Structures are given as structure tokens and as C-alpha cells.
Amino acid sequence: MVPLVHGATYFDRLVSCLVQMRPGDLVMFTDWRGDPDQRLDEHGLEVTTALSEAAGRGVVVKGLVWRSHLDKLSFSEQQNRHLGEEIEAAGGECLLDMRVRPGASHHQKFVVLRHLDRPELDVAFVGGIDLCHSRRDDARHEGDPQKQPMAAVYGERPPWHDIQLMVHGPAVADVEATFRERWEDPAPLSRNPVNVLSERLRHDTRTAGPLPTQQPDPGPRGSANIQLTRTYGNRHPGYPFAPEGERSVARAYTKAVRRAERIIYVEDQYLWNSEIVAPFAEALRSRPSLHLIAVIPHYPDQDGRLSMPPNLVGRQAALNTLYDAAPDRVAVYGVENPAGTPVYVHAKVCVVDDVWASVGSDNINRRSWTHDSELACAVVDDARDTREPHMLDRFGHGARAFARSLRLELGREHLDLDDDTDLIDPSRAFEAFAASAARLQAWHDAGAVGDRPPGRLRPYRRPHLTRRTLAWATPLYRVVYDPDGRPLRMRYARRF
Numbered sequence: 001m002v003p004l005v006h007g008a009t010y011f012d013r014l015v016s017c018l019v020q021m022r023p024g025d026l027v028m029f030t031d032w033r034g035d036p037d038q039r040l041d042e043h044g045l046e047v048t049t050a051l052s053e054a055a056g057r058g059v060v061v062k063g064l065v066w067r068s069h070l071d072k073l074s075f076s077e078q079q080n081r082h083l084g085e086e087i088e089a090a091g092g093e094c095l096l097d098m099r100v101r102p103g104a105s106h107h108q109k110f111v112v113l114r115h116l117d118r119p120e121l122d123v124a125f126v127g128g129i130d131l132c133h134s135r136r137d138d139a140r141h142e143g144d145p146q147k148q149p150m151a152a153v154y155g156e157r158p159p160w161h162d163i164q165l166m167v168h169g170p171a172v173a174d175v176e177a178t179f180r181e182r183w184e185d186p187a188p189l190s191r192n193p194v195n196v197l198s199e200r201l202r203h204d205t206r207t208a209g210p211l212p213t214q215q216p217d218p219g220p221r222g223s224a225n226i227q228l229t230r231t232y233g234n235r236h237p238g239y240p241f242a243p244e245g246e247r248s249v250a251r252a253y254t255k256a257v258r259r260a261e262r263i264i265y266v267e268d269q270y271l272w273n274s275e276i277v278a279p280f281a282e283a284l285r286s287r288p289s290l291h292l293i294a295v296i297p298h299y300p301d302q303d304g305r306l307s308m309p310p311n312l313v314g315r316q317a318a319l320n321t322l323y324d325a326a327p328d329r330v331a332v333y334g335v336e337n338p339a340g341t342p343v344y345v346h347a348k349v350c351v352v353d354d355v356w357a358s359v360g361s362d363n364i365n366r367r368s369w370t371h372d373s374e375l376a377c378a379v380v381d382d383a384r385d386t387r388e389p390h391m392l393d394r395f396g397h398g399a400r401a402f403a404r405s406l407r408l409e410l411g412r413e414h415l416d417l418d419d420d421t422d423l424i425d426p427s428r429a430f431e432a433f434a435a436s437a438a439r440l441q442a443w444h445d446a447g448a449v450g451d452r453p454p455g456r457l458r459p460y461r462r463p464h465l466t467r468r469t470l471a472w473a474t475p476l477y478r479v480v481y482d483p484d485g486r487p488l489r490m491r492y493a494r495r496f
Helices: 007-018 047-056 077-089 171-183 193-202 248-258 278-286 308-325 366-371 401-415 426-445 467-481 488-493
Strands: 002-005 026-031 060-066 093-097 109-114 123-127 163-167 224-232 263-267 291-295 330-336 342-345 349-352 356-360 374-381 457-459
Touching (some): 002 007, 002 401, 007 047, 007 123, 007 163, 026 171, 060 077, 060 171, 109 171, 171 374, 224 366, 248 278, 248 349, 248 356, 248 366, 248 374, 263 401, 263 426, 278 308, 291 426, 308 330, 330 426, 349 401, 356 401, 401 426
Parallel strands (some): 060 093, 291 330
Antiparallel strands (some): 002 163, 109 123, 123 163, 224 374, 330 342, 330 457
């Protein structure tokens, strides 16, 4: 289990694995958005070239990409269709998959590589990084030259912070099983009559071809125990593998957060909805020793007069709930690069007491926990980290190597630190984050005169929407931006 922080790190590792694949090996991938011309490395290798070359060598290439909505709505219908067309021209198969609830999306982003006679090379990449524009950034956060349209505040090359996991061992087969379940779903790829007609006119593939027989699970590798958690909405007709949907992402978060004792560390694109953050607030109220650090985008990715307020409705409610629970033990930050440009935080990370960690495609909002398809890895490592304090939780589990190392790696980057001295203890980490962000904010407030202090975080300024704005933005937020995909009885019971 290796965390690949930043798109450039992930893409480089993905390319190095793809070039090793031989005839008869199998590539399976899913995407929310896929741009055929996205460059994966410094040599200009594009997504479609990497996958098409693999197919040309006799590798079996299968892909599922969300069909998406119209490009004029800032989605990616044309890009996703072109990616599929180019892969199929090379002998692979890539389907545009709209088998979701109305208004939902397939948001899973993973790649599985299985090797016919070399199971030791089997690997899966799971997380929040799409094979598309804007994702190939690195720790310098200078942005991907191949950008996608974003709010003007992010500049010409929007900086992007993200993470993907590189998974080995038996869990690779579990990720493959998720792909196979979706691939073999007998429901039509789309029920929209306009889509169906256009597909027939273009002679698009509308049924999934056979997959090779699944190989035995790879052998154990490393010390991490991995549980896949997922979300599927309550679709009609239901998924064969989840007749009323699935909400194991929500259940895993709720269980882990309610056991928190010392620290919850979160990086998230949204952090929306008072109901969704209620378990966090409950834990903060009941545990006076617990601190919450959250790293989120300073600004939404879209800045239109109609699109921005609904983006802020859920966040305002969520942050109010958290701060009301423990005003002195909640700290929320946004990231900027050394040039002062905001960094868009797209990572989906949670670490609880350095024991449990989750990385995936899921955000902390109602849509990700109930409505769209999502996939995450919840990790508890057998290997312990014995640095003091080595016991953060009240259950005697002790700090684990993966969870603690991930939290420290992210903290070092955000604070521009060379070592972990100020970050291992949760209370000291909370203070270190606060002090670093306060210094950078003071430097900005003073006119950015003199040397810029180290660190990339500034305190997040909570939105305060007027009653008039809330009156029109809240219904739009609830219905379109953050809908509920649970069965009605679960909604009324407020259960997942």
C-alpha cells in the first residue's frame, strides 16, 4: 500500500506499470471524466496512447466512463465519448455508463492491472484522481498546463492537490470485483431516448463484451488490512449487487469517527451538510481531548452568480455545526502555492487517531455518501508506529504505520516542514497548523512585505450567506448539488 500524493506521482507510476503489460494481461479502469489527450508524463504520453498501445500489444483493455452531461454545463460528455472511441479503435472496449439514479454520476476513479502469469505485478490504483485535464500537478503546485475551466481565482494553470493509493495483494481482486459487477450490470447503459438515438446513429457499442475469467487473488503483500467501502444510490431497477444501493462509505466513516479520541484529520473537496458532519460534531462534544483539522479549497471550482451560492450552502451549515460543537478544537484551512494562488483541494482523505485511514473518490457530503457511485480504501495497518505518543485511542489499538505516515506526509507538505517533530502529537500538530496559518495570514494582511513565511495554509473564512440568498440557493443545493440517494425509509430515519 503506497500513497501517491499528487497527480504527477500517480501518472508516472501508472505509466511504469502499463508498459510492463503483455498479451493476455488485463487492464480495467473507471473514470468520472476522461480526456484522451491528457499527458501522463513529461515525455507527452497521452492517456489514449498509453491505453491504445497496450491494447495493440494484445493486452485486454476494458473501461467504464460516466456518460456525463452536456459540455455546456461544464461537464465532459464529448471528452468521455472520444476517449472511448479511440480506445475501441485500437481493439479495447470502453463503455459510456449512465446506469445511475437520475442526476447521479459514476464517480469512481480506479485502475486495475492483472497479469496472466505474473500475479506479483498485479496492482490497483484507487482514489480521487481522474485521467483528465488539471490533474497532473506536483508538490510545487504550479498547475497542469492542460487545464480545465475553473473559477478565475485559480489562475491560468489551476493548482491541484489530490491523492491516489497504489494497492497490492488480495485487495486488488476486490477492486476488480467492483469493476466486474458494474461491467456485468444487465441494465441498459442509458435510458435517455436522446442518448439512445444518438448512439444508434453513431453505431456506438451499447452492450458489454465478455471479460476474461477472473484470476486467483494475488498473494498477501505488506502489513496493511484494506476494506473497500462503496456508495451506490437507490436506483430503479436496483443494481444486482446492491438492490437498494450501498452506503458502506457512510457507515465506515460514522463508525470510525465515533471512536475518535485525539485527532481527526480531513482533506476534502466539499465538507458539506450538517447531517453528514453530525457524527464528527457528536464525537467532538463527547471527547474533550479530540481535535479536528480540515483542509479544503478556499473557493469553489466554479464562480458563477448562480453556481457559487449553492456550493456554499452545505459548507456553511456543516462548518457551523462543527464549530458549535467545539469552537476551540476545530480548525479549517485552505491551501495556496508559494506564489499565493489558491490550490484546489480535490483529495478525499480521513485519518482517525492514526489508526484508521480512508482514501478514495468519496467526498464528505450527502451526494457521495448516498447518491453517486464511489469507491474508497479503508486501511488499518498491522504495523505499529512506536513514536510517542504511540497510543491515541481509548481502545488500545495504538498508532499504525500507514495512517500516521499519511497524516505526517500531508502535514509536512502543507507546513513546509522537513521533519515530523511538531506533528506526531495531535495537540502539538493542531497548534503547529494554527501557528503556521496565522503567520501566513498576518503576512498577507500586512501587504505581503518581506520574506514570505513557510507554510501553505491560511485559515478558511466561513461563508455567511444572506437569508435572501439562502432562500433560493438552498432548494437548488438540496435537489441538484447534494441530493439524497437513500431509500425513503432511511431518509426519514436518518440512517445509512
